[in-house]
Amino acid sequence: xxxxxxxxxxxxxxxxxxxxxxxxxxxxxxxxxxxxxxxxxxxxxxxxxxxxxxxxxxxxxxxxxxxxxxxxxxxxxxxxxxxxxxxxxxxxxxxxxxxxxxxxxxxxxxxxxxxxxxxxxxxxxxxxxxxxxxxxxxxxxxxxxxxxxxxxxxxxxxxxxxxxxxxxxxxxxxxxxxxxxxxxxxxxxxxxxxxxxxxxxxxxxxxxxxxxxxxxxxxxxxxxxxxxxxxxxxxxxxxxxxxxxxxxxxxxxxxxxxxxxxxxxxxxxxxxxxxxxxxxxxxxxxxxxxxxxxxxxxxxxxxxxxxxxxxxxxxxxxxxxxxxxxxxxxxx
Amino acid sequence: xxxxxxxxxxxxxxxxxxxxxxxxxxxxxxxxxxxxxxxxxxxxxxxxxxxxxxxxxxxxxxxxxxxxxxxxxxxxxxxxxxxxxxxxxxxxxxxxxxxxxxxxxxxxxxxxxxxxxxxxxxxxxxxxxxxxxxxxxxxxxxxxxxxxxxxxxxxxxxxxxxxxxxxxxxxxxxxxxxxxxxxxxxxxxxxxxxxxxxxxxxxxxxxxxxxxxxxxxxxxxxxxxxxxxxxxxxxxxxxxxxxxxxxxxxxxxxxxxxxxxxxxxxxxxxxxxxxxxxxxxxxxxxxxxxxxxxxxxxxxxxxxxxxxxxxxxxxxxxxxxxxxxxxxxxxxxxxxxx
Numbered sequence: 001x002x003x004x005x006x007x008x009x010x011x012x013x014x015x016x017x018x019x020x021x022x023x024x025x026x027x028x029x030x031x032x033x034x035x036x037x038x039x040x041x042x043x044x045x046x047x048x049x050x051x052x053x054x055x056x057x058x059x060x061x062x063x064x065x066x067x068x069x070x071x072x073x074x075x076x077x078x079x080x081x082x083x084x085x086x087x088x089x090x091x092x093x094x095x096x097x098x099x100x101x102x103x104x105x106x107x108x109x110x111x112x113x114x115x116x117x118x119x120x121x122x123x124x125x126x127x128x129x130x131x132x133x134x135x136x137x138x139x140x141x142x143x144x145x146x147x148x149x150x151x152x153x154x155x156x157x158x159x160x161x162x163x164x165x166x167x168x169x170x171x172x173x174x175x176x177x178x179x180x181x182x183x184x185x186x187x188x189x190x191x192x193x194x195x196x197x198x199x200x201x202x203x204x205x206x207x208x209x210x211x212x213x214x215x216x217x218x219x220x221x222x223x224x225x226x227x228x229x230x231x232x233x234x235x236x237x238x239x240x241x242x243x244x245x246x247x248x249x250x251x252x253x254x255x256x257x258x259x260x261x262x263x264x265x266x267x268x269x270x271x272x273x274x275x276x277x278x279x280x281x282x283x284x285x286x287x288x289x290x291x292x293x294x295x296x297x298x299x300x301x302x303x304x305x306x307x308x309x310x311x312x313x314x315x316x317x318x319x320x321x322x323x324x325x326x327x328x329x330x331x332x
Numbered sequence: 333x334x335x336x337x338x339x340x341x342x343x344x345x346x347x348x349x350x351x352x353x354x355x356x357x358x359x360x361x362x363x364x365x366x367x368x369x370x371x372x373x374x375x376x377x378x379x380x381x382x383x384x385x386x387x388x389x390x391x392x393x394x395x396x397x398x399x400x401x402x403x404x405x406x407x408x409x410x411x412x413x414x415x416x417x418x419x420x421x422x423x424x425x426x427x428x429x430x431x432x433x434x435x436x437x438x439x440x441x442x443x444x445x446x447x448x449x450x451x452x453x454x455x456x457x458x459x460x461x462x463x464x465x466x467x468x469x470x471x472x473x474x475x476x477x478x479x480x481x482x483x484x485x486x487x488x489x490x491x492x493x494x495x496x497x498x499x500x501x502x503x504x505x506x507x508x509x510x511x512x513x514x515x516x517x518x519x520x521x522x523x524x525x526x527x528x529x530x531x532x533x534x535x536x537x538x539x540x541x542x543x544x545x546x547x548x549x550x551x552x553x554x555x556x557x558x559x560x561x562x563x564x565x566x567x568x569x570x571x572x573x574x575x576x577x578x579x580x581x582x583x584x585x586x587x588x589x590x591x592x593x594x595x596x597x598x599x600x601x602x603x604x605x606x607x608x609x610x611x612x613x614x615x616x617x618x619x620x621x622x623x624x625x626x627x628x629x630x631x632x633x634x635x636x637x638x639x640x641x642x643x644x645x646x647x648x649x650x651x652x653x654x655x656x657x658x659x660x661x662x663x664x665x666x667x668x669x670x
Binding site: 173177181183184187192194195196197198202203209325326329 | 429448450451453454458459460465466468474477478481484485486487488501524527540541543
């Protein structure tokens, strides 16, 4: 029983840690683009990569202050969004999807390539760039604190607190935007672009704004991740993360302000709980070693999440927060 | 809305461009068009839209080739023609959804060439679509509010400051509710538009277009798929648009509807305007009858003509050319013309 509570506590820590914040910010960005505007951005991780490396390169390589690094990362994300949007947003939705998925893989490979090593330090990545940020913590960062049954380092805690503040601010921004006429235009574009054009709205500009806003949120997510891990390695930014963020979004409910946040917390909680829970069962001999060894756990937990998502789509397609009537409506 | 006007004043207003929108009496356009000859490309007393030499080709197919067409302001102009005549393509060209290969067209003397759809809409030319575009996962009221023009809250930064748009939003909501009541959709204002029936969606789309206070309303098959009872109410709404001084252009296949509400009818076939005139003139127009039914649909062939047709057909088959009804029909036409 004590083991179970421990497993729950560890899972809760994962659900509240910087990784959950990372996915939450990625998913909020995707929610703006996909949930509200209907844009298929399959390369959200590219924005996170630019955010993370914006700080890492600025601080470690160029010796700039941390906050300048933040600005550099955000600016890079805006530029990427514009570059992706300019050619594709006048075309059908699938072109953006193709361009973003290719960009996400391309940027990661570029950042880990030998020719980029002088700037990005190649596959080994960059580290020791978050000192300025961690030193701002109002508590001692080298001590450990016991919260909700698990121990957090002071630095971890500081990143998590600032990260959740960012998430709350992002949610407030999305909430304020989506109740405004601007948000109404965005949702209408998701339903039918031509109808919106026929009513005198410049669809292209709105789509671009949504792409840039979502990209900035993704870059913030990447920054939280880079600062949380204390290093920026290109291979951390695998495009699978984009799809995990999509999973979190759909789990929580798309086009809902809190959907991506709650979805991310639950996703990370389940992943971690499945991990510790399965290991516990194997260690206690409840699951025989021949059936499942502890080395398989890391993979099998994703299978469990996949099964869970399938069940969700069958029994609750609108996610946790969604409106079933809305989801059940035919798209057109 | 000043619906009651003396016929004399109305007629005077028809000659004065600016006055038409203020004073919009019933059947003003019909009166103005009484003396216009029934010819293709004829000049109208007070044209709102003028089309000149517009062509649009898709590969080898010429979808639209209109030499000259004027649309009378404040009237209901029906656009008819068999399937594939280029009516919807012409609509797309006029509203910026498609760009022509050649030609110019203007609205109120302002050239519309190279304008994007939203720019055309901002000038006051709004359209509806053949396949209704209700925004399914928005409520009926939200659909309506989207139609309002010049909304301050539609800019990204001002959207974050509700004070800048709350007042305007309230005024727009009142206006939307008025329109919804007129179209008998007010009880459904909080329903998703996707739950409406086909006819209700047509109504919603028309009401939404009216939210933008348009000068020209272009309706692409407004009655398609609408049950007869609702057709009557839709017809009433279209007539109301004319009462309010709007110029209405609509595509329709139902000739009863066309005869009932049009002041002027333009007939297209194979991309060209083949006839125009008041509705009563159209059904007697030989070119129109030929376009719809084929030449010779009601006259028996003489023996010689029959032989000629047969010989031609056999020659064509022999040459392994594709011999469709159109090819045959035009050949017959040529033969009889001699």
